[in-house]
Amino acid sequence: xxxxxxxxxxxSELFSALSDASRVRIISLLxxxxxxxxxxxxxxxxxxxxxxxxxxGLRQMHLVRARKSGRQVFYSLDxxxxxxxxxxxxxxxxxx
Amino acid sequence: xxxxxxxxxxxSELFSALSDASRVRIISLLxxxxxxxxxxxxxxxxxxxxxxxxxxGLRQMHLVRARKSGRQVFYSLDxxxxxxxxxxxxxxxxxx
DNA sequence: ATAATATATGAACAGTTGCTCATATATTCA
DNA sequence: TGAATATATGAGCAACTGTTCATATATTAT
Numbered sequence: 001x002x003x004x005x006x007x008x009x010x011x012s013e014l015f016s017a018l019s020d021a022s023r024v025r026i027i028s029l030l031x032x033x034x035x036x037x038x039x040x041x042x043x044x045x046x047x048x049x050x051x052x053x054x055x056x057g058l059r060q061m062h063l064v065r066a067r068k069s070g071r072q073v074f075y076s077l078d079x080x081x082x083x084x085x086x087x088x089x090x091x092x093x094x095x096x
Numbered sequence: 097x098x099x100x101x102x103x104x105x106x107x108s109e110l111f112s113a114l115s116d117a118s119r120v121r122i123i124s125l126l127x128x129x130x131x132x133x134x135x136x137x138x139x140x141x142x143x144x145x146x147x148x149x150x151x152x153g154l155r156q157m158h159l160v161r162a163r164k165s166g167r168q169v170f171y172s173l174d175x176x177x178x179x180x181x182x183x184x185x186x187x188x189x190x191x192x
Numbered sequence: 193a194t195a196a197t198a199t200a201t202g203a204a205c206a207g208t209t210g211c212t213c214a215t216a217t218a219t220t221c222a
Numbered sequence: 223t224g225a226a227t228a229t230a231t232g233a234g235c236a237a238c239t240g241t242t243c244a245t246a247t248a249t250t251a252t
Contacts, residue, residue, distance in 0.1 A: 012116050084184060146212080148228095
């Protein structure tokens with residue numbers, strides 16, 4: 001399969017979004033449903049700042065979307081490709 | 097989905113293996129079939145040293161396997177999870 | 193208005209990454 | 223044996239990453 005350099009970069013950027021354990025754990029929680037920044041921070045025992053920084057990256061990659069409600073912001077997965085990549089990868093890690 | 101820290105790390109390591117454009121391009125060529133280091137270097141216009149360094153990482157992640165023949169080493173994808181992750185990701189990049 | 197809460201953001205810093213260059217190892221050929 | 227070829231590896235370095243800390247913005251409550 002011949003890949004243009006641009007597509008190779010885009011593809012690597014997509015995988016980069018999942019290339020950190022903190023982000024993987026964030027995704028793993030969001031698979032259950034939307035969650036606020038502080039709920040994520042609590043659940044992952046990370047600082048809210050660190051979570052917020054990571055969410056920004058995930059947002060920019062269109063892997064998550066934000067919904068603001070009052071002073072909270074609820075994040076959820078942007079589309080099902082994300083969950084499919086996640087579970088396919090998990091498959092490889094667990095068995096393969 | 098509750099992930100242990102260990103699985104989160106393993107999963108992020110898997111995605112890290114695909115988080116660089118050079119490695120993505122290597123995988124894209126290996127999807128066609130096995131290829132020697134120098135053929136990869138030629139096809140990708142990378143130095144053989146750089147390709148070899150990247151192949152080592154991919155080998156350690158069990159994404160590619162090596163077959164030695166004479167003084168050449170032919171690399172191929174280690175299992176089909178790799179190709180599936182690749183094409184699913186490409187899907188997301190092209191449409192989604 | 194002021195204070196409190198939830199999130200976002202910038203700077204800075206340690207750790208990591210991917211390359212180049214030099215060198216080492218392994219295999220083939222003369 | 224010695225030279226040539228194919229690949230691997232280590233050091234070194236510039237670029238990137240993920241966190242913390244301090245601060246900013248936005249919303250709600252008093």
